[in-house]
Amino acid sequence: MSLKTMLKQMVCRHEIEQCVKKEEYHHLQGDTVYHVCRKCGKVVKEEFLTWEEQLARYGRYV
Numbered sequence: 001m002s003l004k005t006m007l008k009q010m011v012c013r014h015e016i017e018q019c020v021k022k023e024e025y026h027h028l029q030g031d032t033v034y035h036v037c038r039k040c041g042k043v044v045k046e047e048f049l050t051w052e053e054q055l056a057r058y059g060r061y062v
Ligand SMILES: [Zn+2]
Pocket: 009, 012, 013, 014, 015, 037, 038, 039, 040, 041, 042
C-alpha cells in the first residue's frame, strides 16, 4: 500500500458499504461480508454472516 493511499484512508470520512467477494466456493449457511469504504477502499471490518443475519440486518442479501 502506498503512503498516499494510507494518508487518504487516515483522513477519509468513510462511507461504508457492505459487499461480498464473488467466490467460486459458496457457503451453504452464509457469506463473509466486507465492510468497505466506497471512497478510499479501506476494509474496515469483515465478518461471517448467515443469510438470516444478512436479512435481519440489511433487509436483503448483501
Ligand atoms: Zn474511507
